[in-house]
Amino acid sequence: MPDRNFSTRDTDTRDTDDRGARRRPDTSARPTADLENQENGVPDGPGKPELSPPPQLREVTVGSAEPLAVSSGPVAVSGAAPSLVAGGRRRIGDRVLAMLTAGSGAFIVALIALVAIFLLSQAIPSIARDHANFLFARQFSVRSEPLRFGVLDLLWVTVISSVLALLIAVPIAVGIALFITQYAPTSIRKGVAYLIDLLAAIPSIIYGIWGIYVLAPHLVGVQRALYHLDFIPLFADKGVDTGSIFDAALVLAVMILPIITAIARDVFVRTPDHHIEAAWALGATRWEMIRMAVLPYGRPGVISGAMLGLGRALGETIAVLLILSKPPEGAPFTASVFNGGQTFASIIGLNMQEANGKLETGAYIAAGLVLFVLTFAVNATARAIVNRRKEFV
Amino acid sequence: MTALATPPAADSLLTARRGGRRQLKNSIATVLVYLSFAVALVPLGWLLWSVLSKGLHAMTRNGWFTHSQRNLTYRDPGGGAYHAIVGTVEQVFLCTAIAVPISLLVAVYLVEYGTGRLARLTTFMVDILTGIPSIVAALFIYAVFIGAFGGQRAGWLVSLALVMLMIPVIVRTTEEMLKLVPNELREAAYALGVPKWKTILRIVVPTALTGILTGIILGIARVAGETAPLLILVGYGPSINTNLFSGFQGALPSMINAETLNLSSGGTYGLVNGHVQLIHNYAVDRVWGAALTLIIIVMGLNLLARLIARFSKVNR
């Protein structure tokens, strides 16, 4: 048996244990490379002090005679005992992964900054050459100089169609969410939720073609009936039987329904049990319980969900592009929802399909910037509402 | 929670004494709630039925999956959607190849390394990315590559815009899945002396893998149907073009859009099965055929994601 230098501290001096397995070598301080460095192919770093005098180094021979010998111990690779000495303050692998992931995070941050920078840089030249007031003019003639473009009409149509969609969608979404969480038997809840989520999976272009070619013709009757209410300017007849803001708003409502429903569902389910129990104990009907416990608790969540749905509707491009009929150039302003129109997204989508001059493109990019700011504000509001609630829950 | 959804058993006694008005309000509310559910189902069913019934004819015609629209006008029957399918597949594939690694790294950063200012800033920016409309993302790519660098429209630019739309989806679902991995597993690995990076790559991520995969598939389903980038970043071409980096390229959403422009090109109205329809204009078939193809792909991906999620639960 090779002789060995055991440390004579409180360690066992037998070289095999009961089961005949070779004992692990004594792990005293060793100045040579430890395992992790060997693994990574990194040579000894500088400054590896010896930790306890004197170093007791003992090499264990590989391939001993004992049947269950695990040669140098399972963790060692080449017979060298592991030590506690550092393999560099942070391992290579840790450093690499930490840098990669942090870098990706930084990339995302930089990306958003770049979006703002590039959009602004292309839009500003066109805005500078705008002969009309960018915010308040109604026309958008940018094919040739002098440029005259303003976003007022776009703002009106975008906002009114989205708000109308919201007004239609929110009550229905709340109703469905209540249905799923309070009324429906447990066995069908998941199935119902799945069906509503299916609405979200349908691509918007399909909503667009269905909206204009299938739905709008069927809505003509409804529209015509509502013309009778034209003492309210919102319902004035503008001769646009299909392809009105009304048609678009309805389709947008269907498109944003699943988002609002999902958030409302989530928040209704979290209503604290003790609130609900308190209502039952007072002898409330189901509806009264919902009004006393579920709805008040869920209000911030529903509002936040509505804001998210609004953001979605504001930014929708192709569905609106396909549905809304384009009003003639220079038509006077009308508040009627039975008129056609263009939104920020639809005017950009319609006009940027071919190569255009820099100034013309810049004008559309300027419109896109306004849309970006608008949706950002709406989404930020939604987040703020949710975060404020987090403090109380 | 479910136990509390039904009122206590002594209801009938109380009902007898409850005022009729309160009961009436309760009944009206119940009716309205059920009604809202029905109302939501109507457009879903109607839309799916429309697409199915109008699109089936084109899809089942010979050559739909092998031919393009090359040299065909609205007056000529035949042709198919092969060029569009190829375009969509290529653009989405490139987008996925770029977006997935970035998103996974960001999610790992937020969950496993996530303290400090950069992490807070990053999660805020991911929130902003979630809210960017697809047209704005497309405009950004336009502003950079065509506006600033003077490049040409091509399919790969669409992929870049789709990357911006896909990243927030995958980051958020991956984050959720990573958070679901119990901390005890990480501790078990650390206690065994496994370094952090190995713990993340060999223990945490594999445990969350099916959930992450589901998120990726749902992300793909979402971007496959995006139209806005296709409008402004690449020209639509009716022929097969497998080159993502130059020339016109078709994709399913833009094929639908292009064919709608042909709907008003001509043809006559006639009576078909009692309905007035546009006939002798084959763009009709193509619009709905392409729409059905797109819906089948998107729904198929959604179903796949669900199956994977269900399969993993069974396995556990």
Place this chain on the structure above:
Amino acid sequence: MAKRIEAKNLNIYYGKFLAVENVNLTIAPRSVTAFIGPSGCGKSTVLRTINRMHEVIAGATVQGEVLLDGENIYASEIDPVNVRRTIGMVFQRPNPFPTMSIYDNVVAGLKLAGKPKRGELDTVVERSLRGANLWEEVKDRLDKPGAGLSGGQQQRLCIARAIAVEPQVLLMDEPCSALDPISTLAIEDLIQTLKEKYTIVIVTHNMQQAARVSERTAFFNLAGIGKPGQLVEIDDTQKIFSNPTERRTEDYISGRFG
């Protein structure tokens, strides 16, 4: 070749909050020491400083020294990962890796922490599972998922995983609190066998278990409400449970508080 553990002037912080103050103790090799005390007094915290798991929590730090056979594991040039490779830990809730089979779970520590020789894995698996008293029950289904075992079996699997890397010390943080009495008994018997090879420290809130299983016992307690935890007394188990030196220890043992 189990190691001797010493703590010198150990103060344990969570951020700025001092959780445990001034711990001084010595643990002899190949013995079983139990940490007892009421909940929240720091016994798990002290345990976790022995294998530098405490600092895994963000902002958690340690002042003072912990020596393994005279080597201070908190010296600045020491890599915590290496420390953890020489010390095994078993947790309160069994946590086998869910994506791995029983076989892979046992060798997980070997594979992930180093590169073992290929042919020896089988040997290691059998040795570790025998050592954890689980071999007979699972030898025919080593490729089945680790998570498919009962709670007691899972915990023994975790013990097998911990001893597969042949650590010097085995730390056990309330290993039986999530188990039924029969599994608990099995693990306690196992500890008696394991102590012949390893230095074992076991945290337990069950005084009877401490009395059954350990040779030495350390009693921890809070100095007062809102004050840090401290080591009140450490002595032979016999003495602690029959005739402790400190009044507070006696109060705890006799159930006057706890």
